[in-house]
Amino acid sequence: MRAPWAGSAQVLDGTATAAAIKAELAQRVRALGERGVRPGLGTILVGEDPGSVRYVAGKHTDCTEVGITSIREDLPASATQAEVVAAIDRLNADPACTGYIVQLPLPAGVDASAVLERIDPDKDADGLHPTNLGRLVLRGSGPIDSPLPCTPRGCIELMTRHGIDLAGANVCVVGRGVTVGRSIGLLLGRKEVNATVDVCHTGTADLAGHVRRADIVISAAGSPGIITAEMVAPGAVVLDVGVSRVVDPDTGKARIAGDVADGVDEVAxxxxxxxxxxGPMTRALLLANVVEAAERATGIRA
Ligand SMILES: Nc1nc(=O)c2c([nH]1)NC[C@@H]1CN(c3ccc(C(=O)N[C@@H](CCC(=O)O)C(=O)O)cc3)C=[N+]21
Structure with a gap:
């Protein structure tokens, strides 16, 4: 008998799920408005890298949809460390800004760690400030009353909102970058989620062996096509998080390539x-962090 999934994986639709989350957030923004509170997302963008400009523009479009105020700090590529720090201090002090991000990467010459650590942890919309990552490690089971990393949270919401059960699942994470690989293990292993996590990286001896044992594969390596159909267990759930810019050999045009090779859809x-x-889930949960920060400041959220 053919397995029910054989030949065509079901789609984990991030665009539709993000739209549902944004509709819920819009409701919560209205509730805050009734108390005279309006959440505000700030962005600090240094330089004019076209990709970064587009991402930041997308975040502000999302804000408009949900009723969140947009606050922009656009600095030239030549901005000094002191100028970036001054922008951070302005947003830390601005009551209209309930959460903000410093768009990465920062130009060489700006010390990214020093900059990111200066963000007020209560306004950390990325959920990647050392204080917030520390809370994730130190606070035991139960709700975590602090911003969570957006992409990891987005991965989990994308699965749970499609009815995928994470409790007891063996999850193979590929990649140990801070924004995804390293931080998602902290979330998945918490008691409320109860998954078992394996984090693979470039030093992993037998990547295929780890992937093959997984019920859920989350690939955030940024290495196009690293996850092949031969590696994936039939019926596994596969999340393609990696984003690489490649030139398509057929068209000669630049395009985005994920970590998952063609053919995985036949197995997953x-x-x-x-x-x-x-991607759209990351953006939706960035907004969630901003709304939740406003709720906490208002006392709506315990
Ligand atoms: N402080 C900081 N926080 C970030 O979260 C952050 C960052 N810096 N620097 C750059 C990366 C990249 N990133 C993306 C988020 C969403 C999509 C996304 O929504 N992508 C769409 C496609 C959008 C398009 O390019 O047309 C999709 O996957 O469907 C992509 C990339 C967040 N980043």
Whole structure:
């Protein structure tokens, strides 16, 4: 008998799921408005890298949809460390800004760690400030009353909102970058989620062996096509988080390539498309962090 998934993985639709989350957030923004509170997202963008400019513009479009105020700090590529720090201090002090991000990467010459550590942890919309990562490690089971990393949270919401059960699942994470690989293990292993996590990286001796044992594969390596159909267990759930810019040999045009190779859709039970999967979820949960920060400041959220 053919397995129910054989030949066509079901789509983990990040665009639709993000739209549902944004509609819920819009409701919560209205509730805050009734108390005279309006959440505000700030962005600090240094330089004019076209990709970064587009991402930041997308975040502000999302804000408009949900009723969040946009606050922009656009600095030239020549900005000094002191100028970036001054922008951070302005947003830390601005009551209209309930959460903000410093768009990465920063130009060489700006010390990214020093900059990121200066963000007020209560306004850390990325959820990647050392204080917030520390809370994730130190606070035991139960709700975590602090911003969570957006992409990891987006991955989890994308699965749970499609009815995928994470408790007891063996999850193989590929990649140990801070924004995804390293921080998602902290979330998945918490008691409320109860998954078992394996984090693979470039030093892993037998990547295929780890991937093959997984019920859920989350690939955030940024290495196009690293996850092949031969590696994936039939019926596994696969999330394609990696984003690489490649030149398509057929068209000669630049395009985005994920970590998941063609053919994985023939083996997996669920697959997140890329684009249209985890990316829109990351953006939706960035907004969630901003709304939740405003709720905490208002006392709506315990
Ligand atoms: N402080 C900081 N926080 C970040 O979260 C952060 C960052 N810096 N620097 C750059 C990366 C990249 N990133 C993306 C988020 C969403 C999509 C996304 O929504 N992508 C769409 C496609 C959008 C398009 O390019 O047209 C999709 O996957 O469907 C992509 C990339 C957040 N980043």
């Amino acid at each position: 039970s669920w697959l997140s498309p890329n684009p249209g999967g985890v």
